[in-house]
Amino acid sequence: MFKKILVAFDGSEHARRAAQIAGDMARLNKDTELWLVCAMDILPAELGKPFIDELITERTHIGTEMLQQAKEIIGEKVVIHEEMLFGPPAESIMNVANGNNCDLIIMGTRGVGGLKGLLMGSQIQKVISLSDIPVLAVK
Numbered sequence: 001m002f003k004k005i006l007v008a009f010d011g012s013e014h015a016r017r018a019a020q021i022a023g024d025m026a027r028l029n030k031d032t033e034l035w036l037v038c039a040m041d042i043l044p045a046e047l048g049k050p051f052i053d054e055l056i057t058e059r060t061h062i063g064t065e066m067l068q069q070a071k072e073i074i075g076e077k078v079v080i081h082e083e084m085l086f087g088p089p090a091e092s093i094m095n096v097a098n099g100n101n102c103d104l105i106i107m108g109t110r111g112v113g114g115l116k117g118l119l120m121g122s123q124i125q126k127v128i129s130l131s132d133i134p135v136l137a138v139k
């Protein structure tokens, strides 16, 4: 049974289903905990400081709302470690997974990017190629 599950959330329909599954899996076993990851875009360093401050405030606000949305979907009776990170999604997800010895990653096959032609989004593809632990791709 998986005990440390990372669920990656970007607010998309697929990610919502991923969060639902993560919550259900965690409720099956009282020892299972979730790491809920929302990664915000990198802030371009060349922007001036007032803009960076404004962007950080705005992204932090969006990230907080996304975490809240995901927690509501995951539901009750689950231990959730919230991780809002500023950085590229796949690398942020891998850092949290490796740093906490997670044993499963749950993600949507697609996200908010919306390139319909491809089988899967670029971030999940990257995670699958980088990860040594199982990745559950939710359709």
Ligand code: ATP
Binding pocket: 008, 009, 010, 012, 014, 015, 018, 037, 038, 039, 040, 089, 106, 107, 108, 109, 110, 111, 112, 113, 114, 115, 120, 121, 122, 123, 124, 125
């Ligand atoms: P692309 O980003 O390549 O244009 P996409 O958005 O359709 O395409 P991905 O970004 O790979 O596809 O999204 C697949 C899954 O990855 C999402 O359902 C979600 O679980 C996770 N994910 C994507 N972006 C983030 C993010 N910023 N933070 C956390 N999880 C994310």
Ligand code: MG
Binding pocket: 010, 111, 112, 113, 121, 123
């Ligand atoms: Mg995306």
